[in-house]
Amino acid sequence: MLNLSARELFAKLFSLLFYSLSAAIVVSMLVIVFDDIRNGTDLMQILIKLINGGIISLAVFELATVICAEYGSSAAEHGVITMLRRTLPRFIGTVCVALSLEGLIMVIKYSQLDLAGNLYYPVAIIISTAFLLAALGVFLKLTPPDEQSVKH
Structure with a gap:
């Protein structure tokens, strides 16, 4: 049986949630970009959407990484x-x-x-x-x- 404290368990759950959201944003962003390419949307608008989605995904990924690193370990309390x-x-x-x-x-x-x-x-x-x-x-x-x- 896993010997996780409540803090570590919630940190792992929130990290998993935010990693999943980051991946979902990337997948959604790619689907939208391919749909826009197929519909003949202006390339500049496609690139702007791609950058916006990538930035949001990166911020969510970074949040998950910070939560996992700082709250998810059983190392000594800081x-x-x-x-x-x-x-x-x-x-x-x-x-x-x-x-x-x-x-x-x-x-x-x-x-x-x-x-x-x-x-x-x-x-x-x-x-x-x-x-x-x-x-x-x-x-x-x-x-x-x-x-x-x-x-x-």
């Missing part, structure tokens, strides 16, 4: 700050890349469709991403360093 210093930069980095790419894609899309009046939406996304990244930097600067990195 302090909350240590765990946050290890997981937040990785996850927020992925989210920042996803948001900035989404903002840039929206800028390109709105520019091509002559919707310059709507450019404040992608600009707001890009500015929010910059604030999120800056907040992560402040968090990392103000928290004590990880014990493992101090020893090396």
Whole structure:
């Protein structure tokens, strides 16, 4: 019989759920792309859909990886700050890349469709991403360093 704590069991279940969702997003994205190619949709629109789906899938995959790595092992418990210093930069980095790419894609899309009046939406996304990244930097600067990195 498996000797898993409730924490490890839920971590494995949530990881499996998010890995499955990530795979489902990729499959759905590919089905939509092949359907769009068959229907003669503009190549640029297909590529934008492909990038959007890939970014979302990557963010969900990264979340599953973080949950599995940090909560799914029976290793010794870490302090909350240590765990946050290890997981937040990785996850927020992925989210920042996803948001900035989404903002840039929206800028390109709105520019091509002559919707310059709507450019404040992608600009707001890009500015929010910059604030999120800056907040992560402040968090990392103000928290004590990880014990493992101090020893090396």
